[in-house]
Amino acid sequence: MADDQDQESKTEEPTEKKVRDAEERGNTPSSKEAPIFASIAATLIGSVFLIRGSIGDATQFLSAFLSDPAGFDISTSRNTSTLLVFAAMQAAVFVGPLLLLFMVFGLSASFLQHPPQLALDRIKPQFSRISPAAGWKRIFGLQGFMEFAKSLAKFIAIGTVTWLILKSDKNTVVTAMLQDPSTIPEMILSIAIRLLSAACVATIAIVTVDLVWSRKSWRRSLRMTKQEIKDEHKQSEGDPILKARRLSLARDRARNRMMAAVPRATLIVANPTHYAIALRYVQEEGGAPLVLAKGTDLIALKIREIAEANDIPVIEDRVLARSLHAAVQIDQMIPPEFYKVVAELLCMVYARKVA
Incomplete structure (x- = not known):
């Protein structure tokens, strides 16, 4: 029954x-x-x-x-x-x-x-x-x-x-x-x-x-x-709660790796409080400036905090900060359309170091 x-x-x-x-x-x-x-x-x-x-x-x-x-x-x-x-x-x-x-x-x-196949379950008692x-x-x-x-x-x-x-x-x-x-x-x-x-x-x-x-x-x-x-x-997709927890942990690990790379930056392009992009450029390494970290709001403030603690120049440019944040990804070089304006900022940074 x-x-x-x-x-x-x-x-x-x-x-x-x-x-x-x-x-x-x-x-x-x-x-x-x-x-x-x-x-x-x-x-x-x-x-x-x-x-x-x-x-x-x-x-x-x-x-x-x-x-x-x-x-x-x-x-x-x-x-x-x-x-x-x-x-x-x-x-x-x-x-x-x-x-x-x-x-x-x-x-x-x-x-x-x-099609023929070997199925041991069929012969089990x-x-x-x-x-x-x-x-x-x-x-x-x-x-x-x-x-x-x-x-x-x-x-x-x-x-x-x-x-x-x-x-x-x-x-x-x-x-x-x-x-x-x-x-x-x-x-x-x-x-x-x-x-x-x-x-x-x-x-x-x-x-x-x-x-x-x-x-x-x-x-x-x-x-x-x-x-x-x-x-x-x-079972196939995973428990939504566990899946969300795994995604949160993955984001935290990625954020920690990103923050650990900020001290290697050459300069920080920032919107005063909402955006921050950490760029690295070393002529001997070759290539265009590399994006080490980026973030908004609290993450942007954390990037600026780490930069100031490591004497990394922070240049405020609202338009450039927003544009870079939307156009670039972490561990990628900036697109060609940003070469000129970023080069000007790098020249400014190097001039300050010399002075």
Whole structure:
């Protein structure tokens, strides 16, 4: 009862992560009717292209063996072994291609539904697989009802087409006893091909419905509650509180590194209280002036405080301070449009040092 209520609460479609995790565990949609259809199709193709061509050789061998068994020397164990090897080779020539065809069609029916993968979770012992309650639920639940409906549909469809074909060939089957026995295998093969063709056509619709149903049922089993989606979002994106705390710590560390670089500045360009940009220019280092730090309000005041403590010149220029703060980033050189005005300030600073 609790399981039913829990399933009813899962009203949200599964997320991509939930689908991906299910596929990695080997929980993938699979139609049980696809391999059955593949085996019927393989039998039909084998009957048309393989059995029809090789049945003559097999019939000739069996006829020779049964009509004149004394013609085969089995007086010694070596001759007996040779006869058995020859018979086995004849059987392998007849059966081998059919087995290969069945293997190819069977693997294709599985691989076309989902790519092969190694999923150890699928082979782990689980109590639910041997639990009578779980088995009862599978048999008499929605899944069991669908399996019964598919089996009933297959039985009715294949039974109907078989009855119709045999009814139309009734006269051929009855008169077969009056014909040459050598023609009977070809007649049986022709009827079998017609039956297999009809069975393939009849099961195509069942396979199509089962493919659609299996995928819908699989996605329904992966549905999530709203709380599960929230929890998954927290796991993937991180708890908002912890995330904000991490961002705050990262900003604090970046600010501390920036403040530690201020004593290396050549000058500070400042708006009296709201903006401050620390620039470094040493001719031997090459390149344009470098931005070591920048900030507004309290950070700007802190930059000025550190500069004054280290005897770094602070030049107040409202327009330049605002423009530099908007245009430059920390640890980057100033753009070319600021070269002239900053060069004038540097000349002023160097002139003060000389004086």
